[in-house]
Amino acid sequence: MNIITLGHELLRLKAEPVKIFDAALVKTAETMIDALHDGKGVGLAGPQVGLLQRIFVVHIEGDVPRVFVNPSIIETSQETVKYEEGCLSIPGVWAEVIRPRTVKVQAWNEQGRPFTLETEGILARVILHEYDHLEGVLFIDRLSEPKRNRVLAKLEKARRA
Secondary structure, three states: OOOOOOOOHHHHOOOEOOOOOOHHHHHHHHHHHHHHHHOOOOEEEHHHHOOOEOEEEEOOOOOOOEEEEEEEEEEEOOOEEEEEEOOOOOOOOOEEEEEEOEEEEEEEOOOOOEEEEEEEHHHHHHHHHHHHHHOOOOHHHHOOHHHHHHHHHHHHHHHHO
């Protein structure tokens, strides 16, 4: 499973709901977790691996890998925090992004069992970042225009080098 990078059209499309929960979905989730580990990331969404499906995986150090299928953000805090983010689809680029401190998400695991999770800190941030991928939104879209332009210029310079 290869991770696609900035410029690939799938990263800008809204993902479709997963309709079938079967052994193939379980295998997809396992393969995505392996790709996440190979890329040394903390989250990976379907569109990032060429799957236009509403699935993402998260693995924060000290926690178990988690699979979110057809997630819905139910609630976020009004309180926000700034934290440096990167993305496996935009390698080598990091920038401070403002996001809600907490999130409440409802989803299904890869076996089709529903769950609700309310969390804060890095896990909340990663969930929100990966959810954005399902909507065709990248973390650089959350930056001010001047900051985004600087980041993109840096990325272009690195690509040419």
